[in-house]
Amino acid sequence: MSNKQSKNMHLLCFDPIFYPLENGHMKMVHYGDGEELIKMESGVIYNEDGTATLSYFNPKAKKVEIRYRKHNYKFAKPEFRKDPDFYSKDYVFEPLTKDENGFWHGTINPGPGFHSIYYYVDGVKTIDTKGPYGFDSDDIRNFVDIPDDPDTEIHDVPHGSITREIYKSSITGRYRACWVYTPASYGQSDKKYPVLYIQHGGGQDEVCWFQSGKIDLILDNLIARGEAEEMIVVANNGYVLKEMKEGYFSERRLDQVIIQDCIPMIEKKYRVYADRRHRAAAGLSMGGGHARRLGLGNPDVFANVGMFSSGECFPTITKDKDLDLTELFSDAEKFNAMMDVVFVACGESDPRYDQTVADLKPLQEKGLNIEFKGYQGQHEWNVWRYCAKDFVKKIFKK
Numbered sequence: 001m002s003n004k005q006s007k008n009m010h011l012l013c014f015d016p017i018f019y020p021l022e023n024g025h026m027k028m029v030h031y032g033d034g035e036e037l038i039k040m041e042s043g044v045i046y047n048e049d050g051t052a053t054l055s056y057f058n059p060k061a062k063k064v065e066i067r068y069r070k071h072n073y074k075f076a077k078p079e080f081r082k083d084p085d086f087y088s089k090d091y092v093f094e095p096l097t098k099d100e101n102g103f104w105h106g107t108i109n110p111g112p113g114f115h116s117i118y119y120y121v122d123g124v125k126t127i128d129t130k131g132p133y134g135f136d137s138d139d140i141r142n143f144v145d146i147p148d149d150p151d152t153e154i155h156d157v158p159h160g161s162i163t164r165e166i167y168k169s170s171i172t173g174r175y176r177a178c179w180v181y182t183p184a185s186y187g188q189s190d191k192k193y194p195v196l197y198i199q200h201g202g203g204q205d206e207v208c209w210f211q212s213g214k215i216d217l218i219l220d221n222l223i224a225r226g227e228a229e230e231m232i233v234v235a236n237n238g239y240v241l242k243e244m245k246e247g248y249f250s251e252r253r254l255d256q257v258i259i260q261d262c263i264p265m266i267e268k269k270y271r272v273y274a275d276r277r278h279r280a281a282a283g284l285s286m287g288g289g290h291a292r293r294l295g296l297g298n299p300d301v302f303a304n305v306g307m308f309s310s311g312e313c314f315p316t317i318t319k320d321k322d323l324d325l326t327e328l329f330s331d332a333e334k335f336n337a338m339m340d341v342v343f344v345a346c347g348e349s350d351p352r353y354d355q356t357v358a359d360l361k362p363l364q365e366k367g368l369n370i371e372f373k374g375y376q377g378q379h380e381w382n383v384w385r386y387c388a389k390d391f392v393k394k395i396f397k398k
Contacts, residue, residue: 006154007046007145010132011211043131044144051109052144056128058121059102065093066106067118073148073382074111076349080378084351087378093120112148113382114212116141134211137203143212150221152214152385157224158184160216167265171257172242178262179206180270181216181233183223192271194278194396195232196304197258197294198388199287202311206237209388212381218389229396231280234266238283238290255294259301277340280395282306284384293323296342303340304395308387309350309379314359332367339369341394347383348374 005014045053056064069090071080080086096106108117118141119126127133133142147153160183169176186193198215200208209215215233222228240257241249267274279302281295288310295305307314317324328335344360346353353374360372373390377383 006152006214006217007147008042008044008132010134011207043128043142046144046146047107050112050146051107052146053105053107054096054117054128054131054144056096056104056119057102057130058104061098061104061121063122064096064098064104065120066096066108067091067093067120068108068110068115069378070110071349071378072110072115072380073113073377076347076377078348078353080349081351081353086349087351090378108144110144110146112146114143114145114148114380114385116143118142134207135205136208136212139203148382149385149389151218151389154217155221155224157220159220160184160186160223162210162216165265165269167261169240169257169261171252171260172240174241174243176237176257176261177206178234178236179210180235180266181210181219182270183219183230183232185230186232186271190271192273192278193230193232194280195234195266195270195272196280196282196392196395197234197236197262199236199238199254199281199283199290199294201238201283201285201287201309201384204238206235209233209235213385213388215388218385219392222389222393228392229398231392231396232266232270232272234262236262238287253293254290255297258294259298263301276301276303278396280304280306280341280391282308282388282391283310284308284387285311285379288312289318292325296325296328297323299328299338303338305339305341306343306387306391306395307345308384308391309346309352310344310356311352313352313355314344314363316359316363329363329366329368332369336367336369341391342368342370343373343387343391343394344370345373345375345383345387345390347377347379349376349378350383352379 070092071090096104098104119128128142131142160181163180165180166177198209240252240254242252243249281291281302283291288307289312291307295302346356375383375386
């Protein structure tokens with residue numbers, strides 16, 4: 001069962017264990033060495049049949065409901081992408097049932113994988129602090145992570161480390177944070193490593209690839225099996241704001257911040273290769289657009305690019321004309337010699353799917369080595385986990 005720990009962990013608590021109430025108070029368990037068996041309460045119990053049983057304590061509530069999407073991942077169908085409103089209306093409310101101790105229970109079946117869930121108590125959205133939770137879509141939300149891909153779980157393999165780095169941006173004049181994954185061997189070796197700069201989507205932040213994407217566990221497991229090269233992963237916040245006057249900000253470009261501020265910091269502080277063949281840029285949704293600007297917009301800096309469910313799909317010239325790849329795409333032979341891996345992916349039920357395929361077709365017919373892959377699912381973490389997993393297996397091959 002130890003590998004299942006990853007399903008309830010979150011960034012504020014690696015191993016959340018919640019002690020039961022005894023006569024209305026928390027049972028005191030402090031120093032150990034006792035023989036008494038203590039039944040622990042858990043916000044989510046994962047059942048053998050693939051369902052999840054929720055437990056929420058609120059003895060004063062009159063009504064508790066759970067809201068979640070019914071057709072994520074395994075329950076998604078390609079035809080869903082034809083309905084532009086499907087994503088927003090694919091939600092259900094299901095009631096929880098109160099027991100005599102003030103706990104509300106219910107079993108849901110959203111299917112395998114990662115799913116956001118929302119508690120509504122007497123009509124007001126709230127958070128269950130005894131269930132796994134994290135940041136997404138500009139908000140704190142609960143989630144369930146029903147077993148799916150074993151590589152998103154903890155196994156008895158060497159584990160890497162995650163470090164938060166703080167640096168000052170010359171572009172904004174503000175301090176920024178990025179999260180850095182180093183593989184298990186980093187502290188026991190003197191060798192250099194390639195670097196993947198990976199970006200989150202809209203409404204998310206720099207922790208999401210670790211919190212929801214489990215990119216660290218995926219790499220731990222792939223590296224242990226020899227299916228991915230050892231690499232460092234750097235996750236930045238995609239929102240770049242410069243304060244113009246107190247309380248008022250204007251946007252700046254993330255690609256400039258990463259190239260001018262973040263990469264120099266990483267290459268000074270970590271043992272990494274400092275050439276384009278050993279750098280990769282990737283991202284999901286909004287981060288896919290960032291990866292295009294960062295990687296394809298700067299082919300002298302990056303030779304590997306991954307774009308997952310990019311909101312702007314794959315235009316040669318972006319809508320606001322801040323990126324024009326006409327010259328880069330003009331010569332297939334030159335492009336293929338310059339770029340090692342260009343990987344584009346999208347959920348087959350994602351409304352972005354058809355336009356992405358259409359944008360890529362003339363480039364692929366022209367002979368540009370741009371790989372496209374569709375995944376079962378909508379615009380969701382279950383797609384992006386597999387996108388990232390496949391991408392890291394392709395890059396930095398010796």
